[in-house]
Amino acid sequence: MFGKKTITSLVTAPITQNIALIRISGSQTYSIVGKIFDRSLPDYPQKKPQLIFGKIINSQKEIIDEVLLLCFYQPRSFTGEDVVEISCHGNLFIVNQILQLILENGAELAEKGEFTKQAFFNGKLNLVQAQAVNDLIRAPSLPAAQLALHNLSPETQKELEVVENELLDIIATIKVNIDYPEYDGVEYLTGKTALSRLNKLLEKLLIIKKESKKARVYQEGLRVAIVGQPNVGKSTLLNALLQEDKAIVSPLAGTTRDIVEARYNLNGIPLTLLDTAGIHEDENIFQKIKNKNHLVIINKIDQENKLQLPNDICSAENSCFSHKKILKISAKNQQLAELEAKINELFASDLINNISPYPYLSQETYLDALCGDLEVSYKLVQELSGKEYNEDLLDIIFSKFCLGK
Structure with a gap:
């Protein structure tokens, strides 16, 4: 289930813009980020979120972009998992390059509502609150x-x-x-x-x-x-x-x-x-x-x-x-x-x-x-309250969320 799965997605709209945000969540988050980031990450774990400036690089050590990493450590994150949010330049070519690097190093592309679904299974939200997240976005x-x-x-x-x-x-x-x-x-x-x-x-x-x-x-x-x-x-x-x-x-x-x-x-x-x-x-x-x-x-x-x-x-x-x-x-x-x-x-x-x-x-x-x-x-x-659940029903509910949530 979610303890073994690390997911990623573009959180902001898939359009050319000043800044784009890519989220990674799961047990392999820091292992993956460590392979594509040119600086050492903070000692694990940290009690507070950490903000780090550096460069995303590929396997040939070529610079893809200069980025800001916002690092969260379980269970102190939205999903209850280890989470890193990458703020990069909003050129879609750059965004796709970074996403591809994350996927090549072991992450899976998130489905609709899957970050919120992680939060639900990890006890960070109950079903009423999870639906409220979607309602807030679509209000x-x-x-x-x-x-x-x-x-x-x-x-x-x-x-x-x-x-x-x-x-x-x-x-x-x-x-x-x-x-x-x-x-x-x-x-x-x-x-x-x-x-x-x-x-x-x-x-x-x-x-x-x-x-x-x-x-x-x-x-x-x-x-x-x-x-x-x-x-x-x-x-x-x-x-x-x-x-x-x-x-x-x-x-x-x-x-x-x-x-x-x-x-x-x-x-x-x-x-x-x-x-x-x-x-x-x-x-x-x-x-x-x-x-x-x-x-x-x-x-x-x-x-x-x-x-x-x-x-x-x-x-x-x-x-x-x-x-x-x-x-x-x-x-x-x-x-x-x-x-x-x-x-x-x-x-x-x-x-x-x-x-x-x-x-x-x-x-x-x-x-x-x-x-x-x-x-x-x-x-x-x-x-x-999220203490009992029907997995098929949850799949239907969370599939109605937008990508990146």
Whole structure:
């Protein structure tokens, strides 16, 4: 496994640039670097990272480049292995020459996510933190990056351990109750008392599930369709949100024939807005969306003579459309502040300013059956903590990382 494998990769983008960074990680790191570097390396091991200036040379002692080495020693590195990061000039010809020398001397080219995978197997990261690394790299906004950093923090991981330890304590207590009923030194659990403790855990898990759904909005974004009758100002609304003339606007109904797609960042939430052609027959449109996240926008309030609520909204069978979901605006006059606040409330509930301490990811029963279910739950929580894992699943997860991570 990783103890015998030394991997390398270009960490920075594969383009011509001022400086490029090549990472090597594994048990043979210093042996390999010693063969291609013209200076002696620090005595092994060192407690702190060491920075060394020198030259990369080939087997004929020809100089390939002048570089800086940043040397880390296990376990005090990102991967938990010996690591050297080579800062060289960003000419791709030079970069490839250095990589080739490293490979010729015993390293293997890293696969996607393999450095982070090393860190996982060496106990430097659990699975939640590993995914947070990828989320941080791919974050489309500052709030998305903040959520990823939240998952990386040790304090957040402690909350996951609380759930894990509580599950383990319940399982252990039940096992003692079943196998050693005469033992007096352990709490006696009935199905009812166990359920009470489990309900408290369930509350925490439901918070994690709910907050995770909101957090994914910041990372993955949303597709939002602007739907309505012809000439109600859908294209004007799109242009107002984008602050540019993306869609053609005309006083004539039916100007928009095809869907106009545009990207828009709303307080850190990536939205894909879809301006659609007008719907002439919309008797059922409100019934179709009433169970989905939606807002009913009454546009053109600057033209009072045109302001009229559709009968669909006013009818008794559509009483589900509360006033909280109906908003009056003038897109032409840029009256959008309340609309943006409503969208944020609808999909994310101001998650960034109210982050829970948890990471982002019932009835009476027989105790022996309950214990089996709890062991499954405990194993799943341990998988998140990195103490148990399915290797095939990990291969899929880490393959989605970018090269050099």
